[in-house]
Amino acid sequence: MARRPDSGGTAVALTWLYAPGDRPEVVRKALEAGADAVIVDLEDAVAPDRREYARAATAELLAGPPAPDGAGVPVHVRVHGEADVRALAGLPGLAGIRLPKITHAASVHHVAALAPGVPLYPLLESALAIEHAYSIAGAHPEVRGIALGEADLRADLGVRDDTGLDWSRGRVVVAARAAGLDPPAMSVFPDVRDLAGLSASCAHGRGLGLLGRAAIHPRQLPVIERAFRPTPREVEAAREVVEAARSEEGALALPDGRFVDAAVVATARRTLALAHRDD
Template sequence: MNINALQTLLFVPANRPERFEKALNSGADAIIIDLEDAVPPAEKDAARSTLANWLAEQPSASVLIRINGTNTPWFNQDTVLCRSDAVAAIVVPKAEDPGALTELANACDKPLLPFIESARALFLLNDIATVNGVARLLFGQLDMALDLGMDYPPPAGEPYDETPFLPIRSQLVVCSRAHGLAAPLDAVYTAFNDDQGLQAYVHEGMKLGFDGILLVHPRQVRPATQAMAPTEAQIVWAGKVLAAGQQHNGAVVAVSEHMVDSPVITRARRILQHKRH
């Protein structure tokens, strides 16, 4: 599994093993089996045991696991579970301790995807991003809003306003790029029956530089995948740009009354190379 290429990652609760196969067949690039928020404390040990048995029968590097936080009583046993060959990477919630991330990476020898979902994590973002073993950053919007005391999410029926999160999301993108990580994965869109809203949310994330999203329901996979694919208008534009660039040997040229130079040509090439299943 190429962690850097994943764009749609679907959460499935670890205490619902009957959903594992459905999630695997949902069309998502990968699934994250969740031992943390999705599992009540009283069920965590049983969920881990059931998951261990299931993992023993799975192909190598076939799923991701979200463990419980490094400061919880379940962390050590979750770490042992993640040594399974079937685990491709470890999703770390409430990542605020670079030292703990280093120890986890050494203990499991698996790529880490830390959730940035608190003021402290944001303050230590550069340190977290440079931990050996960290592959990509994930944005935990709901926990971040709670930690910062933000007026979010709105009551049911009121429109979502993602504007207050723009500076935070941009920090994840810039930090990832500066430290050579793949583009970060955007936070979940909780309204799982709102395809239009989900696609608008995905488009906004891509404008900022995100290259994927976390999903909470199988029915979100298709609209999210569609939203990340180049539009017909983008494909036509990219074709014109590349044709003009080739005609003028890469020199600055005008296309539809807009200046086109090397960065624009590179952008057009990326659009045409962007393939979705």
Template sequence: MKLRSLLFVPGDSERKFGRANDCGADALILDLEDSVAPAKKASARDLAANLIDAKNQRNWQFFVRVNALDTGLTLEDLVAVVRPGLDAIMVPKANGAADIERIGHYLDALEAKAGMPQGAVRLAVVATETAKAMFSLGAYQPAHPRLVALTWGAEDLSAALGATDNKEPDGAWTFPYQVARAQCLFAAAAAEVKPIDTVFVDFRDSQGLESDCRRSRRDGFTGRMAIHPDQVAIINRCYAPSKGEIEHARKIIAAFDANPGAGTLGVDGKMVDIPHLKAARKTLASI
């Protein structure tokens, strides 16, 4: 499942969903949670179900972000949207792997009811939105069979901590949120699932987004969530390997293939070893 760009779309707006359809995102996340007012939750569920049923031609993954387990709305959301055509559920405000196990049991039953293969609906988790979650990130490994990605969020965590702000004057994350970001990255790597970076909220600042995405990919994130269609092309470009990176990765793999007993080799005038080989394989796998 390619997940460079995941675009949030309010679950109560068919117009915005229509605009997002051809923006080039790898996944559209129809949101039933924060972007939908309480009075519109039921109608948003109905719209989500209808959009999944439409089965229009598409080249992106269909995600739905359900409401958090502590709202009492999660099961109603799942009952409405688990049907053929749904690719994944995004779980917000998860406290740890036990929450994913619980939702996995719900999905087992709902897939059977809908005549879907067991495991057809995958899971992506917003893993840092509660204080409790920060002490549970190691529990995602070994990964649940449905788990494909971990991402992080700062706004709900800020509210949980009582923070007055989560950014420095220069726009950098303050220390608690640097920790959350790094821990999410480590947890995803340990679970061997995709690490997805959080949203860049100033959708008009394309230069800032590009710079931040390049830092993010440098650190190890493989994709990013978006809040506006105009962000998608930048995200896709930043998280895709360059021609030079692809060429270099192929050279490393070819060198080790030609010398299967070697632990260290010279490629393009530099010494490379097994970690470089692993990185090269990841680069080619991301194409």
């Protein structure tokens, strides 16, 4: 599997807001909520007898021309099956497809053939998927990111609390990096009222190498944004590294005696990109 070029940290999304595909009015509100991207859900959020309507409503939404100069909010769709992929592939408003319950790279290749040129985001939701994380991450050039589906994974593994998923989270962070992808975003935090708990959970995930988070309610967006934005101290340290790298090649020494290499410089550039992504 060929390693993709590193993205360099530009245009990294921090917030992904889910909206049920069978409620177009909620989708419209989601597009105005301030998220970096909206995920229209045709899977868990839609009852079986509403899926055809949800697919048709989503196709209508995506059939219109994209906003000029990329000004609109990117719309991704979490599909339920092949019928959704066939109905939505090629629509001008489709920015990406979220693939639930992926366990093997072959499934990614199948969807890529049905939707050529569409960015794909496999969701790993079982022990088998975690074991195949790297092969899924590197399965196809259109794979732009991977993430966990933590509710199903928690049930599959039988873990009782949030920290029981830490090994799996670390596994997908390593797999994404090895495949040249951006760091995975965190899965949703289900209690929309517990903003303190959300903040603490985001801080924990950030420490594991995750970047950004999916949300199920607009009130969660500012909390996620704050949690993953670099602190002033981190920005200053990153700026120092980047400035030093402009004048030297290879390993270099900072004024305080620390030595840094190319990987540290790349991380510093990502930090500055995140700090100034709205500039």
